[in-house]
Amino acid sequence: MIRVRQMKKIYRVGEEEIRALRGVDLHVGKNEMIAVMGASGSGKSTLMNIIGCLDKPTEGSYELDGHDVSKMSEASLALVRNEKIGFVFQSFELLARQTALENVELPLIYSREAGLTSRERTRRALHALNRVRLADRVSHRPNQLSGGQKQRVAIARAILNKPAILMADEPTGNLDSVTTTEIMEIFRQLHAEGQTVLIVTHENEVAAYCQRVIRLRDGLVLSDLPVAQDQAGQVIA
Numbered sequence: 001m002i003r004v005r006q007m008k009k010i011y012r013v014g015e016e017e018i019r020a021l022r023g024v025d026l027h028v029g030k031n032e033m034i035a036v037m038g039a040s041g042s043g044k045s046t047l048m049n050i051i052g053c054l055d056k057p058t059e060g061s062y063e064l065d066g067h068d069v070s071k072m073s074e075a076s077l078a079l080v081r082n083e084k085i086g087f088v089f090q091s092f093e094l095l096a097r098q099t100a101l102e103n104v105e106l107p108l109i110y111s112r113e114a115g116l117t118s119r120e121r122t123r124r125a126l127h128a129l130n131r132v133r134l135a136d137r138v139s140h141r142p143n144q145l146s147g148g149q150k151q152r153v154a155i156a157r158a159i160l161n162k163p164a165i166l167m168a169d170e171p172t173g174n175l176d177s178v179t180t181t182e183i184m185e186i187f188r189q190l191h192a193e194g195q196t197v198l199i200v201t202h203e204n205e206v207a208a209y210c211q212r213v214i215r216l217r218d219g220l221v222l223s224d225l226p227v228a229q230d231q232a233g234q235v236i237a
C-alpha cells in the first residue's frame with residue numbers, strides 16, 4: 001500500500017538547512033493500523049504530510065497504491081490526495097460558518113466526482129456522519145459542537161471519498177481522555193471494517209489501539225515494532 005525508501009526532507013529557511021527527514025524507510029500494508037511516535041521535532045508531521053501528498057520529499061521514493069508519487073506534479077498530487085487520502089488534524093480544521101453536513105460534503109464538491117447531484121452528495125455525507133454516530137447533529141455548526149463531535153465531523157469528512165489510507169496527526173491532542181476513547185473507538189471500528197490507518201500521537205493510550213508503533217528520532221526511524229502491552233496496559237513497543 002505504502003512504500004517509502006530513503007526519504008529525505010530538507011527545509012531551507014534563509015541560509016539554514018533543516019534536515020527534518022534524513023533517510024526514512026517504511027512499509028505500510030493494507031488494513032494496518034499504525035501509530036507514529038517520537039519527540040517534538042522528530043519529523044512526524046513532515047513524514048505524514050509527505051505520505052498524505054500535502055508535500056513532496058527532497059529525496060527518496062514514495063510509492064502509494066502502486067504509483068510512484070514522489071515525482072508527480074503538484075496538480076497530479078492534488079488528484080491523488082483527493083482520491084486516496086483522508087486527513088484528520090489536531091485542530092479539526094472545520095469551516096466555522098458551515099454546518100456539520102456541509103463540512104462533510106466539501107470533498108465531493110472538489111473531487112473528480114464533481115458532477116454528483118446535491119442529493120447524492122447529501123446522501124453520502126449523511127452516510128459518513130452516521131458512521132461516526134453524528135446523525136443527530138448534522139445541522140450544527142462547529143461552535144455548536146463539543147471537541148469530540150467536531151473531530152467526528154472531521155473523520156466523517158476524511159472517510160467520505162473512501163480513502164486508501166486514513167491519516168491523523170495527533171487527532172486527540174486537544175481532547176480529554178474520555179473523548180479520546182470515544183474517538184479511538186471510531187478509528188478502531190473503521191479499521192475493523194478494513195480501513196488502513198496511520199496515527200501520529202504522543203499518547204500511549206492512543207498507540208495501544210494500534211498494532212504497530214513506528215518511532216522517529218531526529219528524522220530517522222528509531223524503531224518499528226508490534227505493539228505489546230504489559231499487564232497495566234502500558235505500551236511497551
Ligand SMILES: Nc1ncnc2c1ncn2[C@@H]1O[C@H](COP(=O)(O)OP(=O)(O)OP(=O)(O)O)[C@@H](O)[C@H]1O
Nearest residue numbers: 011012013018020039040041042043044045046047
Ligand atoms: N515548513 C517548515 N519550514 C522549516 N522547517 C520546518 C518546517 N516544518 C517543520 N520544520 C522543522 O522540521 C523539523 C521536524 O518538524 P515536524 O513538524 O515534522 O516535527 P514533529 O515530530 O511533528 O513535532 P511535534 O510533535 O512538535 O508536532 C523541526 O525541526 C521543525 O522545526
Ligand SMILES: [Mg+2]
Nearest residue numbers: 044045046169
Ligand atoms: Mg507534528
